[in-house]
Amino acid sequence: MATVVESLTQLLQSAADSVGLEASIPPVNATKSPDLGDYQSNCCFRLAKAAKTSPRELAAKLAEALPIGPVLAKVEVAGPGFLNLFLSEAYLGQALQAQFADPKLHVPQTQGTVVIDYSSPNVAKRMHVGHLRSTVIGGSLHKLYDFCGWTVVADNHIGDWGTQFGKLIVSWDAWVDQAAFEEDPIGELQRIYVKFSQDATDAQQDKAREETAKLQAGDSRNLALWKRFIDASMVEFESIYTRLGVSFDVTYGESHYNEMLQPLVNTLLEQGVAEESDGAVIIPFEKSDGKGLKDQPFLIRKRDGAALYGTTDLATVRFRLDTWAPHRVLYVTDTRQQLHFKQLFAATKKLGWNQSELWHVWFGLLSLPEGNMSSRAGNVINLKDLLDAAVAKAREIVDEKSAELSDEERAMVAEAVGVSAVRYADLSQNPQANVVFDWDKMMAMDGNTAPFLMYGHARLRSIQRKEGLQHVVTEHGPVNDAERQLCTLLLRFPDVVPAALAASRPSILAEYLFTVARAVNRFYSQSRIKGSVGEERAARASLVAAASMTLSTGLGLLGIPALERM
Ligand code: ARG
Numbered sequence: 001m002a003t004v005v006e007s008l009t010q011l012l013q014s015a016a017d018s019v020g021l022e023a024s025i026p027p028v029n030a031t032k033s034p035d036l037g038d039y040q041s042n043c044c045f046r047l048a049k050a051a052k053t054s055p056r057e058l059a060a061k062l063a064e065a066l067p068i069g070p071v072l073a074k075v076e077v078a079g080p081g082f083l084n085l086f087l088s089e090a091y092l093g094q095a096l097q098a099q100f101a102d103p104k105l106h107v108p109q110t111q112g113t114v115v116i117d118y119s120s121p122n123v124a125k126r127m128h129v130g131h132l133r134s135t136v137i138g139g140s141l142h143k144l145y146d147f148c149g150w151t152v153v154a155d156n157h158i159g160d161w162g163t164q165f166g167k168l169i170v171s172w173d174a175w176v177d178q179a180a181f182e183e184d185p186i187g188e189l190q191r192i193y194v195k196f197s198q199d200a201t202d203a204q205q206d207k208a209r210e211e212t213a214k215l216q217a218g219d220s221r222n223l224a225l226w227k228r229f230i231d232a233s234m235v236e237f238e239s240i241y242t243r244l245g246v247s248f249d250v251t252y253g254e255s256h257y258n259e260m261l262q263p264l265v266n267t268l269l270e271q272g273v274a275e276e277s278d279g280a281v282i283i284p285f286e287k288s289d290g291k292g293l294k295d296q297p298f299l300i301r302k303r304d305g306a307a308l309y310g311t312t313d314l315a316t317v318r319f320r321l322d323t324w325a326p327h328r329v330l331y332v333t334d335t336r337q338q339l340h341f342k343q344l345f346a347a348t349k350k351l352g353w354n355q356s357e358l359w360h361v362w363f364g365l366l367s368l369p370e371g372n373m374s375s376r377a378g379n380v381i382n383l384k385d386l387l388d389a390a391v392a393k394a395r396e397i398v399d400e401k402s403a404e405l406s407d408e409e410r411a412m413v414a415e416a417v418g419v420s421a422v423r424y425a426d427l428s429q430n431p432q433a434n435v436v437f438d439w440d441k442m443m444a445m446d447g448n449t450a451p452f453l454m455y456g457h458a459r460l461r462s463i464q465r466k467e468g469l470q471h472v473v474t475e476h477g478p479v480n481d482a483e484r485q486l487c488t489l490l491l492r493f494p495d496v497v498p499a500a501l502a503a504s505r506p507s508i509l510a511e512y513l514f515t516v517a518r519a520v521n522r523f524y525s526q527s528r529i530k531g532s533v534g535e536e537r538a539a540r541a542s543l544v545a546a547a548s549m550t551l552s553t554g555l556g557l558l559g560i561p562a563l564e565r566m
Contacts, residue, residue: 001098003106004491007071008039008085015065016047021058023047028085030492037076037084038488044081055081092487093477093539099491100473100546105553106494109149115320116142116152118332119246122159123233123253124168124189127240127383130334133363136423136559137431138332139246140506141361143557148501153249153324157316158237160230160253163306164193166212169225170204171196185232216258240383243419245559257315261307264315265300273350279303289346298343313344321355328357330504335362335432361504364434366426391418393443397451402566413566417451420560424450427558428510448514450560453551456517457562460548467529469541471548476539482526483543486519490546497557506558513554520547 002010005027013025026046028039044055044062051058059077066075066085074086087095099106118138121131138154145152171192181188200208215222234251241247265281268274274283281301285293300311320329331341341360348358368381395414402410425442428449429435445451464471478484492512500508529540552562 001095003099003108003494004039004087004095005495007095008041011066011071012041012043012062012083015062015067016043018065019061021047021051021062023050030488030495031084034485034488036078036082037074038087039085040078041083041085042081044083048081059083087488089477089479089484091477092484092491093475093542095491096487096542096546097473097475099494100549104147104149105550107148107497108494111149112327113151113153113324114145115324115326115329116145116154116332117157117316117330118142118154119237119241119248120157120159120333121237122164124164124186124193124229125233126186126190127237129366129368129381129383129386132383132386132422133334133366133426133431133435134332135241135244135246136426137361137363137506138330139244139559140427140557141330141332141501141504142246143559144497144501144506144509147553147557148498153320153326154247155320156237156248156251156253158230158233158251158253160233161255161258161312163209163212165215165222165226165229166208166210167196167200168193168229169211169215169222170200170208172225174204181232186236189229189232240387243387243415244423245561252316252319254312257312257319260315260319261311264318265307265311268300268314268351271351273347274300283343283347283350285343285346289350290342292339293342293346296339296343298347310340310344310347313340314347317344317348317353317358321353326356328359330359330361332361332363335364338362359504361431363431366435366437368437369439387419387422390422390439390443391415393439394418394421394451397443397445398566401445405565413563416561416563417454417566420450420454423559424453424510427506428514430507431505448510453513453517453555454560454563455566456520457548457551457555458564458566460520460544460551461564463529463544464548467541469529469544471545473542473546473549474538476535476542478543479536479539480526482519482522483539486516486523486543486547489516489519490543490550493550493554509554509557513551513558516547516550516554520551523547 008028009025012028016023016025025041025043028041031037031040044058048055048058056077059081063075063077063083066072068074071088071091072085073088076084078084116138118141119131119135121127142152142154168189175192175195177188196204211222215226265274268283269276269281274281277297280299280303282297282299284297287294298310299308300314301307317329320326338360345358345360391414394417395410398410398414398417402413405413421442425437426435441447442449443451445455463469478487496509496512500506523543527540529537529544532540555562
């Protein structure tokens with residue numbers, strides 16, 4: 001069965017054809033308020049002129065031609081020429097059943113390959129709060145693309161190459177405490193690295209440059225140490241990724257591109273795309289290359305011959321095009337890298353590497369409120385500590401509210417709720433806004449929070465258990481107002497998911513799930529399941545099943561587990 005939007009658009013198309021309008025009808029839109037109908041079309045504004053009439057008259061003509069029957073209960077012409085479409089109860093019931101018989105819930109499937117470059121921390125340092133957003137926004141986009149049928153290559157572009165390794169090697173030789181390294185590898189690496197930046201002598205600075213050069217030239221001792229630093233980092237990153245529910249297909253760090261850099265710079269020089277300037281090599285831009293790029297050349301080789309972040313990224317674009325031929329590449333980083341990616345994308349255009357869409361999905365900065373977890377003055381908060389603090393807060397709530405659960409179960413729920421609260425506090429905001437964490441707000445049981453949504457789902461599952469309702473959607477349409485509203489809302493899931501993907505905003509999905517959870521609460525207050533019988537009970541059982549599936553699928557796309565009880 002076609003989706004609701006498809007069916008309605010098709011009906012409208014037939015009506016247009018029948019009145020001799022030679023035009024293709026754009027898809028109908030969901031309305032914001034039920035008195036405007038369930039869906040609305042604004043096609044008459046676009047088509048009136050060619051039809052030599054006014055939008056309102058055209059709308060009246062189309063309304064006349066639209067069949068009232070199994071699908072449409074009513075059609076109204078509104079305002080200067082809108083068509084308001086009201087669905088029949090029977091159709092709503094059938095449409096809901098059809099949607100929930102499909103494991104993809106009627107979300108349109110796209111064939112295509114996308115590379116998603118996210119998280120991408122620099123190694124030998126702990127992951128800190130700054131890495132949270134890329135990891136959770138990228139992680140959610142990863143799931144959205146997957147769900148929409150794309151072939152996803154999730155690439156963790158870790159910063160595993162560069163001058164910091166020479167410094168680390170010198171620090172290692174001078175200061176490492178082996179026992180401390182065994183105990184907490186990254187903690188110890190971070191300690192000696194910080195010590196280097198505070199205490200290194202000039203001789204040590206020189207030595208660090210030498211060690212970096214030796215590493216880059218393939219010195220075996222330095223390579224072995226470097227590998228050890230990376231391995232230690234990856235163990236720590238993985239434990240955070242497991243907690244956050246994200247995973248990668250490949251982790252080609254910056255080091256993977258090392259060999260490709262100098263040949264690339266030479267080719268760019270030969271092609272005349274790059275030029276020497278003051279001993280360095282740059283890609284210059286004109287006004288026509290993009291807004292704000294004139295006088296912002298892309299630096300690809302320093303005067304000392306070293307390649308840069310941008311050089312690696314150019315090589316990375318080429319490699320990805322050659323390896324996966326993706327239709328799209330997403331880079332999920334914070335706002336401070338906007339210029340870098342503008343330059344990178346403009347450079348690829350100059351090179352004629354136009355085979356894929358390159359999108360910079362940037363996000364605003366995240367900060368913590370004042371207090372014991374503040375991020376004031378260089379006091380960087382580790383991601384692990386942040387998650388632990390959230391879980392501890394969740395545990396207090398779970399102990400209080402769910403005393404009937406076993407200790408083990410409460411620990412499990414607290415981990416899921418705490419981590420999810422952090423994820424959701426981030427994902428529910430417009431990514432481009434700056435986010436300030438508010439512990440009380442994100443843990444609240446009422447409001448646009450993970451606990452509220454998770455609880456909304458668990459409650460539906462509990463009703464199914466208690467009432468012995470099947471987790472199956474039947475074709476009985478809604479009976480009262482609240483049921484109708486919930487039903488039409490659930491039918492919008494297939495429009496919401498692609499919209500969130502297209503805008504690279506998981507917040508669009510979050511906002512929708514919040515609306516669903518509130519509609520579920522309204523439904524509880526108006527519809528009794530206990531004691532209801534026959535058709536009415538079947539319709540309600542359907543709504544409970546469909547709502548719980550929508551919430552669990554939607555939460556899953558945000559990386560939040562839908563618990564059975566909490
Ligand atoms: N490692 C970089 C950082 O920590 C992010 C890398 C993003 N990806 C890329 N292809 N440049 O800021």
